[in-house]
Every structure is written in C-alpha cells, then in structure tokens.
Amino acid sequence: MANAADPLPYFAASAVSSLVTFPVWKAATIGQSGYALTAESPLGRFLEAARPPYRGSFVVVSGRTWAQAMIFFGSDEGSRWLRRCGWSSVWASCLPPLLISAHVQVANQPFVRSSVMLQGDPQVKFAHSSHSPNLAVLQYLWRTKGLRALWLGTGVSVLRTAPKYVAAVGAKDAMEELLAQDDQTMASSVAALCQAFAS
Numbered sequence: 001m002a003n004a005a006d007p008l009p010y011f012a013a014s015a016v017s018s019l020v021t022f023p024v025w026k027a028a029t030i031g032q033s034g035y036a037l038t039a040e041s042p043l044g045r046f047l048e049a050a051r052p053p054y055r056g057s058f059v060v061v062s063g064r065t066w067a068q069a070m071i072f073f074g075s076d077e078g079s080r081w082l083r084r085c086g087w088s089s090v091w092a093s094c095l096p097p098l099l100i101s102a103h104v105q106v107a108n109q110p111f112v113r114s115s116v117m118l119q120g121d122p123q124v125k126f127a128h129s130s131h132s133p134n135l136a137v138l139q140y141l142w143r144t145k146g147l148r149a150l151w152l153g154t155g156v157s158v159l160r161t162a163p164k165y166v167a168a169v170g171a172k173d174a175m176e177e178l179l180a181q182d183d184q185t186m187a188s189s190v191a192a193l194c195q196a197f198a199s
Helices: 008-033 042-050 057-084 089-118 122-129 133-145 147-151 154-179 184-198
Strands: none
Touching (some): 008 184, 089 133, 089 154, 133 147
C-alpha cells in the first residue's frame, strides 16, 4: 500500500482560512440575505456587517474547517486512487471534489442555515441568549416548519460551491502535473495554497 497522506496540514490550513475569513463570510451572508443595515456607503455596509457580535461563529468556523479539509484531502486521496485504477487525469481531478463537496454541503446545510439566520433574522432573536444558538434555531425550524426546512437551499448551495472546488482542485492537479514535483512537501504546500484561495 502507498504511503497514506497526513490530513493534519489540510485541517490546519482549513482552520486558519476559516477563522481569518469569518468576518468576510458574515458580511457576505448579511448582504445576500437582505438583513437591515444602517450604513449608506458600500464600505460602511461591509464594515457594519463584518463587526462583532459573531453569533454562531464556532459552528461556521468548525463547519468550514472540516468541510474544506475533507474536500481537499479527500480529493487528493480520491484522485490518487482513481489514477491508480486507470482513470484519466481529467476524471480523477474532477470527480472527487464534485462528489465530496456535494456530500459536505448536504451534511453542513442545517448548520449553514441556522448560522445565516443568526446573523439578523428577526424570527430567531430568541436564540441570541441561548447557550447553543445554532441548536436553538435548528429546533425552532424543525418545530415550526418541519424536518425538510433544515435543508432548504441545499440544491443552490451545491450548485454554487461544487464548481468552485472542482476548479480549485483541477487547477492544483494541473499545476502539480505541469511542475512534476517529486518533493511531497512542495505538493502539500501547493494543496494548502489552492485551498486558501478557494475559500
């Protein structure tokens, strides 16, 4: 059996990326959701949306961390396995991130939905004082709208994120082949760099 890859660098890079970009995620979420902001200028609206409180931040950062690590680590390992099985480079580069990112999106969607609602939805103000605000929102959604409400928007999320990861992994794989690196450390660095750009 070939040497197993170490997932720790993938998790470390994902954690740093998720933590550093959380304020940007929050600002984009508020902007796309249409929650009320008082600032007039685009910069003022961004700064208003990106500032604390960071409700649900642990769930967002941990969810993005495991998701990105799973996508990039799984894509690298899946690509290697498919190539060993005789699949072409194109399929070996595209199929793992497509399938893994879709799976990760379905798994994370309830937590994404609750985190988005915590950023400004007036229906869930009650959850702000909860010790587990995301769980309080999930219970509220399940109780008032049913189990299916937890996955509302999953299709759009998959269609939005899967191509991004396929492109990032495909570009990384193409660069690795083009540069023909023998050094595993360099390949891991390229993977971590592409992962940081994809988030």
